[in-house]
Amino acid sequence: MIRYLQHGEIDKEKWDDCINRSPHGLVYALSWYLDAVHPVWEALVENDYEAVFPLTPGKKFGISYLYQPFFSQKLGVFSKKPDEHININSFLEVLPDRFRYVDIRLNQANRVSGKYFRVFVNTNLELDLSDNIEILRNDFSENAIRNLKKFNSENIILNEEKDSDLLIRIFRSNMGKRLPKIRDIHYSGLKKVMDTAFEKGTGRILVANDQKDKFLAGAFFITYRNRAVFLFSANTEEGRDARAMYGIIDRFILENAGGELILDFEGSNNQDLARFYKSFGGKNFDYPGLRINRLPRMVRWIKE
Numbered sequence: 614m615i616r617y618l619q620h621g622e623i624d625k626e627k628w629d630d631c632i633n634r635s636p637h638g639l640v641y642a643l644s645w646y647l648d649a650v651h652p653v654w655e656a657l658v659e660n661d662y663e664a665v666f667p668l669t670p671g672k673k674f675g676i677s678y679l680y681q682p683f684f685s686q687k688l689g690v691f692s693k694k695p696d697e698h699i700n701i702n703s704f705l706e707v708l709p710d711r712f713r714y715v716d717i718r719l720n721q722a723n724r725v726s727g728k729y730f731r732v733f734v735n736t737n738l739e740l741d742l743s744d745n746i747e748i749l750r751n752d753f754s755e756n757a758i759r760n761l762k763k764f765n766s767e768n769i770i771l772n773e774e775k776d777s778d779l780l781i782r783i784f785r786s787n788m789g790k791r792l793p794k795i796r797d798i799h800y801s802g803l804k805k806v807m808d809t810a811f812e813k814g815t816g817r818i819l820v821a822n823d824q825k826d827k828f829l830a831g832a833f834f835i836t837y838r839n840r841a842v843f844l845f846s847a848n849t850e851e852g853r854d855a856r857a858m859y860g861i862i863d864r865f866i867l868e869n870a871g872g873e874l875i876l877d878f879e880g881s882n883n884q885d886l887a888r889f890y891k892s893f894g895g896k897n898f899d900y901p902g903l904r905i906n907r908l909p910r911m912v913r914w915i916k917e
Contacts, residue, residue, distance in 0.1 A: 615707050618656045627662040635691040637699075637722040640815075640837035642667055642691055649805035650682040657704050664692035666704045670712065676908065678714040683799040684806060684844065686737075686879050687900055689719030698724045705730065705905075715905035723901060731904040737880035738887060738895035746870040750863075752894030757859060764860040769829065771864050774818040777807035780831045784847035803845060810835045819864060821857035830857035834865060841869070842877045862893055 625644035632638040640646055647654045647667055657666040667688050671680050681688070690701045699722050708715070718735055719725070725732050742749065753761075774780070781800050789795060810816025820831035830852035833845040848858055866876065878890040880897075 615657055615659045615704060617707065617709055618658055620653050620655055623656050623658075624662065628656070628658075628665055631662045631665050631693055632691055634693045636695055637720050638691055638838065639687065639720060640835055640840070640842060641685045642688055643837070645809055646685070646806060649809065650685050650799075650802040657707060659692075659704075664690055664694070664699075664704075666690045666701070668708075668712075669717070676713050677711045679712050679717055681716065681718050682802070683795055684803050686842075687718040687720050687735075689717070689723040691720070696722070698722060700724050700726065702727060708905075710907075712905075713907045713909075715903060718902045719900060721898060721900040725901065725903055729905065731906070733902045733904065734899050735880070735902050736882060736887065737898045737900055738878040738890040739880075739898055740866070740876040740878070740893060740895045742866060742869045742872060742874045742876055744870065746867050749866055749870055749894060754892040757892035760856040760859040761863055764856040764863075767855045768824060769855055769857060769860060770822050770824070770826075771860060772820055772822065774820045774831060775811055777804050777811075777818070777833075779820075779828070780807075780818060780833060780845065780847045783828060783831070783849060784845070787847065787849060806835070807833055807845075819861045821852060821855070821861055823851070823855070827851070829855055830861060832858065832861050832865075836874070839873050840875045840877050841865075843879060866893065 623644070628644050632642045642665075651669045653670070655668040655670060657668065659665070668679055669682050669685075669688070671678055690699050690704055692699055701719070701723050702725065705725070721737070740749075781804060785800065807816055807818075815836045817834045817836075818831055819834070821829045823829055828849065830848040831846065832843060834841050835844050836842075843862070846858065852858065869876070878895050880890065881887050
């Protein structure tokens with residue numbers, strides 16, 4: 614039986630046990646991560662947490678809906694069963710009627726069928742780091758190799774950093790200006806994710822500084838099981854000129870080459886970002902998105 618649970622009814626210990634035992638478990642679905650990016654998340658739970666589906670509700674103009682939180686690439690159904698594909702129709706059938714509109718992204722194991730659901734494909738880019746560094750670098754594009762030569766000629770210093778505020782502040786003063794939909798509450802959630810990951814020993818910031826110790830670029834990686842997610846980055850104009858992000862990613866690959874780790878670039882439907890990630894040998898992996906429109910007829914067309 615599948616039950617709908619409000620936030621206060623969720624047993625987070627059992628929840629995390631399900632995510633940890635799921636063959637497809639992702640860091641985004643852990644209770645502490647959800648608490649950070651969407652503190653009022655709810656859930657659908659099968660039996661005694663044999664399978665779980667996090668729900669991330671919002672409300673606008675009096676209409677309740679489900680959406681994908683910032684800094685949480687994909688969620689969906691996670692099950693302890695070793696099934697390669699999970700048909701999630703049974704969960705969608707008990708989705709509370711109050712959610713009149715749904716626009717979410719599911720994980721790669723999820724499958725949906727039926728005429729009432731609009732399914733679309735998203736792209737994720739991943740790099741298996743199990744080969745040695747020579748083999749991995751052989752798959753770099755000519756453009757990546759050329760940019761790394763530029764980076765190395767600049768004598769840039771790469772260091773570890775644990776100041777989440779620094780990375781967020783630089784991002785907001787550069788790329789963030791073009792992304793007004795990311796608001797203070799979202800950056801606050803991201804900071805909680807980063808700081809909690811540091812406490813758990815699963816978060817890492819690599820930064821590039823010039824010879825005068827001026828910040829050029831930085832990236833935050835979060836590791837869960839055998840997957841390191843390239844979750845967030847910040848770049849300055851000087852960093853772009855020095856190709857600093859190429860150097861940061863190359864260093865991460867170098868330090869983890871030959872291990873049982875996948876570098877998850879999170880991918881992008883943006884062609885320029887996808888091209889950048891692919892330049893390091895990243896491979897495409899598709900995952901589904903789901904849209905359900907039960908809005909009143911007079912406003913339904915707005916969200917089609």
